[in-house]
Amino acid sequence: MACMLEAPLRISVLSEVTATSRHYVDRLFDPDPQKVLQGVIDMKNAVIGNNKQKANLIVLGAVPRLLYLLQQPSSSLELRTECAVVLGSLAMGTENNIKSLVDCHIIPALLQGLLCQDLCFIEACLRCLRTVFISPVTPVQLLYPDPTVIPHLMSLLSRSQRTQEYITQIFSHCCKTPEHQTILYNHGAIQNIAPLLNSPSYKVQMQALKCFSVLAYENAQVSMTLVNVLVDGELLSQVFVRMMQRDRPIEMQLTAAKCLTYMCRAGAIRTDDTCIVLKTLPCLVRMCSKERLLEERVEGAETLAYLMEPDVELQRIASVTDHLVAMLADYFKYPSSVSAIADIKRLDHDLKHAHELRQAAFKLYASLGANDEDVRKKITETENMMDRIVSGLSESSIKVRLAAVRCLHSLSRSVQQLRTSFHDHAVWKPLMKLLQNAPDEVLVMASSTLCNLLLEFSPSKEPILESGVIELLCSLTQSDSPALRVNGIWALMNMAFQADQKVKVEIVRALGTEQLFRLLSDPDANVLMKTLGLLRNLLSTRPHIDQIMSSHGKQIMQAVTLILEGEHSIEVKEQTLCILANIADGNTAKELIMTNDDMLQKIKSYMGHSNVKLQLAATFCVSNLIWNEEDGSQERQDKLREMGFVDILHKLTQASDPSLCDSLFLLSSRAKTAMQQYLA
């Protein structure tokens, strides 16, 4: 019975609500301006904290009318202000409310309203604008089309603490790209906002601080300017340091640390500056501690990872600060088993942050272990570390996967870890799985890690080979991304190092000579280097050399000629000469050089090159050609003698004495060995 009674009752309540809402909207159209004002004030009181009412009013079309009243010059200032307040209140509701407001072109209307002189009205408009702009559904570029808006906002900064708070908050949410940074910078954002850091209002201080953090992010121009800014005679970096004091609110410490981090990464502050080493870094480590909120721990870890990424000294310091490595292990314990039972709300909260925590921890581990072997050892010795990475590689969240593979990549730079923990935990399995179809950023990291796993001393190399990785790597070399091409060819190069004939043939087959030569003309120097490296590895032992050269000799010689004639770096040419030397080592392959006078002339000229490394490689090549023990060595020696090689070799043995640098000594001894071939 109760149920039956309840249903009609609810309907009547609903209709009543809509009716009263309609009444509010109707009053906006009253011919008497006084009544309209009263209507708006009543509406204001009705919508506060009432999302349903807000939605009703929007549906009933209150917004266009309010905007009309707000823009109408004939409206009294009081009415216009109240309209802005009501709109601000509507914006406080759901995301849908914001969308409706933006669709009604509320932003240009409110920006126009800022031209009014009345402070109360300006503040009401700014408050509403702030609420709209901080919502993720509002496109931030709506702030920028009118070039007069930003300068006007800057000029309003001096009006009151409220305008300061709202405007800086708008800026910090609407500055998402380098272009935005430049626009704000060019309109004097730094000079205008810097004094607000010493504002008596905490809110203003915080918003100003946030502004600086978004302005300085990856922006050298802003960062360089910031270091020289004085606030009340104090350097800005010192103001930030003061804001990181431990008795300040956590939010302030964290944001100030972010500002200094960004300035440091943008090159404006040295990494060995005390404000980084003794203040920013410890502050960020503290943000990772268990006492902090989950959000703060995520942000702290990410910022710290970013700060020390390029600097091994900071990585070393952080690794011993406050047990950071062990502290991070705690990031993986959410949601904890306790929270699941204890209360649902906490579980929900934990679950929401669990991914974020894990990816932040992986990122920080990756940064910590980027360069120092001891730190890597410490990380892998952390409880269940490798298991965590392995399971992180196959997590549903792409952010976690990416961070996990970054971490793995960092650790894979350690020979010891490759030999031990990497093999024990068969990390190659999830890694291979990850490579199957992942977005490019994950692919770059994963393939880079794979390169290290394919190093010849890595015990994982065999099982990876068996899993059919060659096809995958070959497809990577055809990618549009240079990073992926490098990684693909790099991995193949590592794989070909001292590999079986079978593997080499397989590589050449899978890659195809066409692709190989395309890579040899790749615009990316790295790709070229690694491709040459691959060739060199392929052309290693004598039978392999002869076999490959018999099938692809012509193309290879062509490519070598091209590179030796082209404009390339010393490293590239050295690598090419080494390939030539390898070819010269083959039994039948030799003839490809010996019959090519043009090539012989090139080798001769490189023997007299100003760069010792190139001389060395060329001499190496000659010494292989004239090696005594092989068939037909006499004819080759004779031919080269005719071409004047002996004189050059003789000069090389003379010119250098053992007291000179290592490579010169090596060169002279190499030349001597070659000379001996003639004497024998």
Add this chain to the structure above:
Amino acid sequence: MQWRERKGMLQAQEDKNRRLYLCQCVTEHRGSLRLEAGHGKNHKDAASVRAAHPIPAACGIYYFEVKIVSKGRDGYMGIGLSAQGVNMNRLPGWDKHSYGYHGDDGHSFCSSGTGQPYGPTFTTGDVIGCCVNLINNTCFYTKNGHSLGVAFTDLPPNLYPTVGLQTPGEIVDANFGQHPFVFDIEDYMSEWRAKIHSMIARFPVGERLGEWQAVLHNMVSSYLVHHGYCATAMAFARTTETIIQEEQSSIKNRQRIQKLVLAGRLGEAIDATQELYPGLLERNPNLLFMLKCRQFVEMVNGTDSEVRCFGTRSPKSQNSYPSSPSLSPRHGATNPHLHTTDSPTCSNGVTSKNKSNSKYPGVSSASSSSSSSPSSVNYSESNSTDSTKSQAHSGTSNQETSDSEMEIEAEHYTNGLADASSARIVNGTYKHEEILQTDGHGLGNGLAEDGSTSRQLCGGNLAATERMIQFGRELQALNEQLCRDYGKNPTHKKMLQDAFSLLAYADPWNCPVGQQLDPTQRESICSALNSAILESQNLPKQPPLMLALAQANECVQLMARVRAGSCSFARIDSFLH
């Protein structure tokens, strides 16, 4: 806050036989304490040196740093803490109640021969810090200004900073605060200060929130009533709907008396007290004596009505003092200044001289809201400490001027005052005899000719001066009477002596005892009288607010005695601003 080791207070280990070959010695090097190892070979040759005093719990957070000047042969150095009685022939950490961080392996040793991996190793050039947090009884180390994280928890009390060396050539310098620290310990302390403050601020006061509010209202209200801020108290009671126990007329009476005292019109104040609270002063002869002494001072000042408006009746002389004297309250010396907004101004112009009005500008507007009331508490607090100090001071100086002189002095005054016009005071060192001689013709004139001040003794009135002399004799008689009834009272004697000394100077306002004439000196007697009146009405002689404050102070001191480290960051005055 921080306990600082004085130089030279480290004790080298006492075992002289061992020292022969260990040669471990402590010297001073540029203000640091330098330790050098001798010829040790293995762990049996280790030796530790520890501070002469344990770390006091009340310091909250304790920190010291050790710079490794040289790691010597093997760098087997330990830095840490140990309790009294721990074997000093070993590195800190190896034995029970001893804790250390060792340089060779970077391990921490917690009362055990086997260490736990803790931090990095340390060697020549490193600065190692050791911080003991006595709030949560933990310890962490720092290396070159970087915190290495907690090393030990659940530390026992009374640990000594300890440094141990083992192999030859090891040299370290200890810094107990003589030099700036590498680690920013101040920042760490500020964090804990903030933590404890927020802990106090967020201390749960129970579910009965309304009751808590009422308690606070009552505290404020009773404070206002106590000091007689009648209108403010009424306004406060109205807005907060609290009930004032004392009747409004009673408050007004007290307010009236206080105003009289603060205006320097002591005679009238005494009269009013006797009229409104008969028997009160008879039961408190000490209080009466204090009032009368002050009255004498005010006569000199020219503010008391007996010298101002000549012809008013003199107070009845008191012959019997039946009840025992009561002490003035400790916190009596609050600032009972006149509240200009809620009271009619006094008829005579003295109020303008009352410094207390300008001295506590913040307080006059206080009290209508509970939030601003702590400010007034703060002032009264500092005031009361001042007064207790000055009381203590006068007490000691009283003893110094001592008993031997006492008899003679009594004679002085009797003579001098009994025969002021003829004038020979026994030992002629006092300058005032001259003045007193001439003043038969007109003391006021003589002073006016001095010209140093516009103020004149007794307002420059001859008759008034005579009245003053007369009053002085009565006062002296009263003192003798009290001596007879209750025995000698050095405080009284001192008071009387100070008051009479004023007459010895040509310009009493600028003389060594001239401070008595300052209107702010009326405040202590005013609050003493106020407390006595309240007590006689069976009302608390101190406002609950002051009691609570005193109790909080006492608790903090108690915490220090029971080794609760947080007390050092829970200073009452940091909450009163």
